[in-house]
Amino acid sequence: MLGQFITLEGTEGAGKSTNLMFIKDWLAAKGIDLIVTREPGGTEIGEAIRAVLLNKNYTAMQAETELLLMFAARAQHLKEKILPALEQGKWVVSDRFTDATYAYQGAARGMSFERIAEIENWVQQGFFPNTTFIFDLPIEIGMARVASRGGETDRFEQEKHDFFEKVRSAYLQRASMAPKRYTILDASQPLEQVQKAIVNRLEEMMLAVEKMA
Numbered sequence: 374m375l376g377q378f379i380t381l382e383g384t385e386g387a388g389k390s391t392n393l394m395f396i397k398d399w400l401a402a403k404g405i406d407l408i409v410t411r412e413p414g415g416t417e418i419g420e421a422i423r424a425v426l427l428n429k430n431y432t433a434m435q436a437e438t439e440l441l442l443m444f445a446a447r448a449q450h451l452k453e454k455i456l457p458a459l460e461q462g463k464w465v466v467s468d469r470f471t472d473a474t475y476a477y478q479g480a481a482r483g484m485s486f487e488r489i490a491e492i493e494n495w496v497q498q499g500f501f502p503n504t505t506f507i508f509d510l511p512i513e514i515g516m517a518r519v520a521s522r523g524g525e526t527d528r529f530e531q532e533k534h535d536f537f538e539k540v541r542s543a544y545l546q547r548a549s550m551a552p553k554r555y556t557i558l559d560a561s562q563p564l565e566q567v568q569k570a571i572v573n574r575l576e577e578m579m580l581a582v583e584k585m586a
Contacts (some may be wrong), residue, residue: 376459377578378501380470382544383508384537385530386515387560388567390432392508393468395428395568399575400464408458411468413446416453427527434528436482442491443474448496470502472547477529480543483534502554504578506571507544513535536547 390476397409416422421440425431447470458465471493478484502536512534519530548555556574558567 376505377446377460378455378459379464379465379466379578380472380502380505381466381508382470382472382476382505383560384510384512384515384541384544386484386518387508387510388518389440389468389508389534390562391564392506392571393466395577396466396571399572400466403579406462407466408452408454409462409466409468410450412470412473413443413456414451415446415467416449420445422449426490427526427529429526429531431528432585436478436484439482440474440478440484440492442506443478444492444496446469451497467502468504471497472505472507472544475547476540477542480541481532481539482583504574505548505555506574507548507555507557508567509541509545509557512541515560577583 380556381393393409397407400407411428412419414420420553422445426434426439426442426446455465455467474493475486477487479489490536505571515537519526545557548557556570558570560567
């Protein structure tokens with residue numbers, strides 16, 4: 374792959390959306406050709422699946438159904454958008470990827486990590502992000518941020534505190550297992566500090582790519 378794949382992860386209200394745009398603008402200013410996308414979603418089919426997954430009326434959705442829908446959207450996302458862009462030398466920045474599945478459907482919903490890994494291997498064939506930013510902050514702060522936005526919450530945002538504690542713990546655990554791929558950001562810090570840490574990592578990535586060229 375000529376391009377680089379960056380993913381952003383974290384619990385609700387951690388600031389992923391704001392920093393996704395920051396990363397996009399920063400990379401573009403450096404002359405890097407890139408696309409920005411999200412999961413679930415990113416394609417026409419993926420967005421249709423997203424609408425089902427986030428629909429707050431589908432309270433009867435089984436964990437197995439949720440898991441399979443996530444990977445169905447991801448399979449389409451990879452084949453239609455992510456892999457072609459990377460092969461063209463573009464950088465891809467995505468709001469969530471498979472780490473979210475281990476955190477939400479695995480740790481929080483109780484699905485077996487081994488079962489998730491089986492589906493991951495089938496869908497992704499050993500493909501992983503080059504860098505994953507984890508936006509970490511206390512759950513109560515994130516939930517307060519979501520509430521302050523106003524408007525309706527989706528099916529995931531309506532979950533309870535304990536659900537998101539499990540998500541947060543899973544993210545941190547995964548980061549500890551592969552520290553070279555993950556960058557943990559204290560999202561409770563002022564935005565300027567968070568973005569300074571992001572830039573440091575992006576500069577490291579650019580330098581590594583230049584050395585490989």
